[in-house]
Amino acid sequence: MTTGNWFCLLLFPLILTILAYPIGVYMAKVFSGGKTFLTPIVAPVERFLYRLFTVDPNEDMPWKTYTLCLVLLNVIGIAVLFLLQLIQGWLPFNPQKFGAVRWDTALNTAISFGTNTNWQAYSGEQTMSYLTQMLGLTVQNFISAAIGIVAVIAVIRGFIRKSAAAIGNFWVDLTRCVLYVLLPLVVIMSFVLVSQGVVQTLSPSITAKTLEGKQQVIAVGPVASQVAIKQIGTNGGGFFNVNSAHPFENPTPLTDFLEVLGLLLIAAALPFTLGAMLKNRRQGFAIFAAMMILYLAGLGIFTWTEMRGSPLLEKAGVVSGMNMEGKEARFGVVNSVLFAQSTTVTSCGAVNSMHDSLLPLSGMVLLFNMAIGEVIFGGVGTGLIGMLSYAILTMFLAGLMIGRTPEFMGKKLELPEMVMVVVIIITPAILQLILSSVAVSTPAGIASLGNAGPHGLSEIIYAFASASGNNGSAFAGLNANTVFYNLTTSLAMLIGRFSTIIPALAIAGTLAGKKIVPASVATFPTASLLFTFMLIAVIIVVGALTFFPVFTLGPLLEHLLLAIGKTF
């Protein structure tokens, strides 16, 4: 590693922390209805929209109404996106004259973007018209991200409200999230991306005559506006097939820096939003610290495993066996690692390298990040929901140890909360293991494999971990654009998404109805280092117990076989 690489790995987490804090506090203001520096410009638009939407901004909703609105909006979005792909051939902004998307691909894509997964079974530049990219995919990038964020805001309100029947107004939260948080960030991001060479045009593909006289057709499109939101909203659905590895999505190291920062920013800011809304900033730091420690630990292991290179490549005559397969020269190994680690701890799923070609142990780090439920920062909103679920589980265990009713942030944790937390934590895990076993035992599941041996198993587990965790990145050697995978991953994405958000809102509802128990000497202090480490321990134990067996058969076995020179 160069000195530059070391500085990069050490400075980046620092920059992230410094930027996440003020944005977290800003979001707390936005969702508490307070004035911000944008209020003078945005408030008139906001008021106009409420009139248009026939929304009464003063209405306060019980959790069931809040959930109903969320699900309705999500379902309408998925249905419209599905239809849009089927009729894109007759609509404008389609200079490449793409016809209807195949039904199973269209269904998969609609669910994928509606659930903030952005798993892409299709190749963007060869399938989707510009209109579908903008009016279909970009819109869902905004809405699905906003839905995740407002869901966690509702949960936070559950903790701060006392004996309350309502948890906020979904339409107001959603509108404010788009207008005050997402749009300002993505507009700035878009322009910086374009200035670096990310294309933004409605013109058709360009035909060039190369230096050697060959013809080269170059796909273009309204790329920057899509890339900006797919990073900021941890969506991850790229314009092009190879996502942020494509030189038109991520042309320079500067854009790469912004894209990694962008995909982590809101997710890393939300713990501080929690702290600010609770008026207990130390609590925000305690949760942020747990996330950051797990992030850095994974990053360290990942950098080490990938920088070691491949023994087989070294033997074949590659300098230090450096694994540049599936990586871009402008990023090199270290910045490919940083992107991959960041995109799998969050539920982003954008990639700047091909994860399928990573060394086995590196792939295992990514699988672990997704399998534990993407709680290390995590998806915007859903990540903190997952982390709070682990926190509630931690307090439950701590309560058992000392024989007291568990409490968290002043709220008693009882049966309904614990049931919901178990649903949130266990469902994605069970889902991915069951669907993986279906895939490995059916011919349709096996037929799509791009690599044989233990790596084939890793490809399948990765697909379902990614889908049920709503991540969207892939071991892309697996041909996922088949009816079997389109339908099974759709199922995983839907269940994965709603088994997180709906129980979370239910918790918000029951918590909001409770009194706040004043802290006493016997209260376990949760804004502490001890809590942070207990939380980390619970996450690792749950994750390790659930996934160790299957990791042994996939990446660990491949690693050992690679060391003795066995290939498939």
Next chain:
Amino acid sequence: MLQLKRSILVFMGLSIICGLIYPLGITAVSQAVFPRQSNASIVKNGDIVIGSQLIGQHYTRPEYFHGRPSAIDPPYDASNSTGSNLAPSNAKLLDQVKGRIELVRQENGLPLNRPIPADLVLTSASGLDPHISVDAATLQAPRIAGQRKISRSAVQEIVYQNTEKPFLGIWGSERVNVLQLNIALEQINVQQ
């Protein structure tokens, strides 16, 4: 029913804002402020479009710098993009790499035990990588100098002049743009 009506209205409103006003607005401003960048950073020779500065091209002739292997079929077809997605334990990957290493050694007259820079024999993520490492370019300098009957130092000088550094010295890798190198080579010949 009230909430259903609202969800339809909100969906339509946000679709117009986020799906039309936002991307079309960004397009309009970008076209005005960054016309070159927003239109694919096109490189022209007179009126002929040679390519995009950001998109790699497939070079096979010995007098040009060669880029990275591309997993797209045909290589560097920029209407598409893909990596190989071959696992490190895939026998096909190793066969391909061994074949490419042999070819690079042969083309450049290198000894059989000379290790080759990774980026020159392993496929990129996009299949369109416009760059190679400085080592990979330097390795090709003698071949190009011989073919073009110019001095090695002149070729090496082109490599140094076109070296792009990591952002702030820490983000990304040192690299050279292959199209830019090859255009610079053509200009030397014109000058002579």
